[in-house]
């Protein structure tokens with residue numbers, strides 16, 4: 001556990017190295033707590049742990065529980081942001097949002113600026129506005145998010161976890177309250193279908209490998225891991241990575257930018273997706289969370305990998 005992992009200068013990331021990172025950090029899985037404010041999430045097995053990397057050549061390297069499915073939760077916010085910006089333009093969308101960080105938890109009612117606008121699109125308030133800004137009636141907004149996740153991961157089997165969706169829909173009074181506050185402020189148009197799309201996007205099931213591919217996509221200006229450039233867009237990639245760095249780990253983002261130094265987005269399902277700009281993507285899974293709602297063992301593995309390979313952007 002305490003033996004430092006050593007690599008030679010310029011050594012590539014291999015599955016052996018990732019195995020050692022998993023083993024060294026496995027003990028953290030017993031120190032976190034699985035989210036249970038969405039009752040269905042409380043059923044996750046806290047001992048699961050996995051890490052996947054999509055390297056600069058687009059090749060997947062992995063170790064641990066990387067075929068395990070879990071819900072994407074807040075990581076879906078970066079996909080929703082991409083689509084909302086494509087459709088509305090950044091300037092228009094950010095009339096309803098700020099570029100601020102936060103010192104409050106992700107679902108806090110205080111994540112609004114002095115004018116009542118959400119601080120950023122990574123906390124729930126701003127994410128609900130972002131998803132509501134995606135055009136189309138009914139569940140079209142959700143369908144667009146699902147299609148984009150399937151495209152980025154090249155995984156058409158990705159789908160909704162119906163139980164998690166219904167569990168959040170039933171118990172999501174905080175998000176429902178925030179939705180109505182934002183609607184009252186004129187920042188959301190439309191019916192509760194728009195909120196339902198947010199619940200649905202959070203319930204999309206992915207693996208750590210899928211998350212690494214999402215990280216790679218934004219790290220490489222919207223080029224998919226197999227080289228496809230259909231959605232290449234440097235400005236959208238810059239926007240999304242900057243928002244991930246400022247607020248992707250919620251109120252822990254500042255400290256995280258010091259210890260890891262990479263644009264990242266976490267979700268209460270236990271996933272974290274990381275972009276190493278112009279290089280690679282990293283996806284981790286471990287559902288036992290810290291007090292901020294970030295995967296505890298996942299975070300520790302990312303710290304280790306970032307230090308070992310000197311990945312910080314600073």
Ligand SMILES: NC(=O)CC[C@H](N)C(=O)O
Pocket residue numbers: 072073074075106107124168175202266267268269293
């Ligand atoms: N931090 C998260 O992953 C939160 C997402 C979750 N669906 C919620 O709205 O509470």
